[in-house]
Amino acid sequence: MGTHKAASTSFQSVCKNSRKVLIDNSLVFPQNLTLNQHSFVAWMSQKRDLKSLRMFMRSISDEAKAVKCETTLISGEDFENFLVDTHLATEFEMLAKCEGYVDIEWVVVNRNPIDYLLSIYAEKSLYEPTVLSLESMANLILEYGFFSTGAGTYNYKFVFDIKKFSELFRKSVNKNLSVIKFEDFTFDFVGKVILNKYLEEKSLDILRN
Numbered sequence: 001m002g003t004h005k006a007a008s009t010s011f012q013s014v015c016k017n018s019r020k021v022l023i024d025n026s027l028v029f030p031q032n033l034t035l036n037q038h039s040f041v042a043w044m045s046q047k048r049d050l051k052s053l054r055m056f057m058r059s060i061s062d063e064a065k066a067v068k069c070e071t072t073l074i075s076g077e078d079f080e081n082f083l084v085d086t087h088l089a090t091e092f093e094m095l096a097k098c099e100g101y102v103d104i105e106w107v108v109v110n111r112n113p114i115d116y117l118l119s120i121y122a123e124k125s126l127y128e129p130t131v132l133s134l135e136s137m138a139n140l141i142l143e144y145g146f147f148s149t150g151a152g153t154y155n156y157k158f159v160f161d162i163k164k165f166s167e168l169f170r171k172s173v174n175k176n177l178s179v180i181k182f183e184d185f186t187f188d189f190v191g192k193v194i195l196n197k198y199l200e201e202k203s204l205d206i207l208r209n
Helices: 007-018 018-026 039-047 050-066 077-083 084-099 115-123 134-144 162-172 200-209
Strands: 106-110 146-150 156-158 175-183
Touching: 018 115, 018 200, 039 050, 050 077, 050 084, 077 084, 077 106, 077 156, 077 162, 084 162, 106 162, 115 134, 134 146, 156 162, 162 175
Parallel strands: 106 175
Antiparallel strands: 146 156
């Protein structure tokens, strides 16, 4: 889950383009015909669209069973909101367990706060109409550890105090949360630090190439 601007799109492309390799290692990256990622699930969660969430959980569970995989990997930077809105993460886990998932692991990529802020500011400034104050954003981050901004489909929460919110997440949702440095996440090839837990060395070589 997130954070934004931390090579998530590249990781999702690796997973989508290597679906067969992942499946051969009993790991499935669910297909999405319109997007290469699963942030839309976080949108459903924020809207409290539990019916659609249940349908999604059932569909990925069925997909995993159909290809005889034990583990499902979903990726969406918009899940970053769950670090703040932990009640949504708890609800998400409950629905996943109802569809047969037993162990749930969360992963968040932690980027240097200054690089993260400037990258978000640069991207959001491309959209019209946009009014952003870098100083106001920085002050909110210093006071609250995150800042929010709205869009047509989602109310985003960009988390900067990863230490604080990851500790709260472990206490209130699931202690199985890994925080990975951006530099480690992008080392060798994007996402290797996650995938090497599930893939054989020969498969890692294929993804590297």
